[in-house]
Amino acid sequence: MILDCLIIGAGPIGLACGLEAQKNNLSYIILDKGTLVNSLYHYPANMTFFSTSEKLEIGGIPFISNNPKPTKQEALEYYRRITTANDLAVNLFEAVLEVRPSNQSKYPTLYEIKSTKATYKAKNIVVATGFYDIPNKLNVPGEDLPKVNHYYNDPHYYAQQHVAVIGASNSAVDAALEIYRKGGMVSMIIRGKQIGERVKYWVRPDIENRIKEGSIKAYFNAEVTQIFEDEIALRTPTSTITIPNDFVLALTGYQPNFNFLKDLGIDWADKTKKIPFYDERTMETNQNGIYLAGVICGGLETHKWFIENSRIHATLIIQDIAKKQD
Structure with missing residues (x-):
């Protein structure tokens, strides 16, 4: 046929x-x-x-x-x-x-x-x-570790864990807020100076307030340089730092x-x-x-x-x- x-x-x-x-x-x-x-x-x-x-x-x-x-x-x-x-x-x-x-x-x-x-x-x-x-890769050492995921599903999995959420889009913001509310210790690594411009208007005040009060730690103008078993290395405008880490959600598009x-x-x-x-x-x-x-x-x-x-x-x-x- x-x-x-x-x-x-x-x-x-x-x-x-x-x-x-x-x-x-x-x-x-x-x-x-x-x-x-x-x-x-x-x-x-x-x-x-x-x-x-x-x-x-x-x-x-x-x-x-x-x-x-x-x-x-x-x-x-x-x-x-x-x-x-x-x-x-x-x-x-x-x-x-x-x-x-x-x-x-x-x-x-x-x-x-x-x-x-x-x-x-x-x-x-x-x-x-x-x-x-096809996710946009970070192309950094350690990205192939089992703890790294380019997709996010459910926040319960990350309860009581140090989670690095990479990105500043709607998906990254939603994941950060949900994981935080399920008891995860969330850090956001953001390449720019602020949360993404296209983040949903009813969500933006929530994430900005959680960052302002310190409930979610945000590293602006920062990028991941290497991922280890129990920590992650970042480069910021002033220094290179490492933070405790159990899981990485690379929601970079x-x-x-x-x-x-x-x-x-x-x-x-x-x-x-x-x-x-x-x-x-x-x-x-x-x-x-x-x-x-x-x-x-x-x-x-x-x-x-x-x-x-x-x-x-x-x-x-x-x-x-x-x-x-x-």
């Missing part, structure tokens, strides 16, 4: 593309190397979205939550129900290994996609793989799989920021029949695209693919 469209990534935007394909009677399949909405699944257990529920809706299907800003568990339930209720063609725990043009002359474009479980042929490909799978884009032959619109080239009207890249959707469109600027402002990508892409079918 030759698919009209193969979608890589079963996150919210990948699912939105599947819904649009169904509406336009296009044959499709969605592949994901992990579970359904894999990135959301790995968000912290107690996370609350910055966006309100209606801004997380896809396919025009209402998202009802107990409060205006839904929780992670409510989002998982919503996207799971959308998938099952619409009988979306989703294959989970099936990673894409290789994409290559298929030798033929019948269609303008045809690709052969090899996964860990099967081989597919599709006229078009949508890459909606997000950015959460994440990036898309740029190697995969390179393998697909996608050019850069901005090489420095690794922003891939695509036509904003259709989301098609320089490779005919290959489209980008969601956060991956922002390259290293992972804060630029998120669910609420990239839902439109699904409509743009599927409309363009449908036109090609005519």
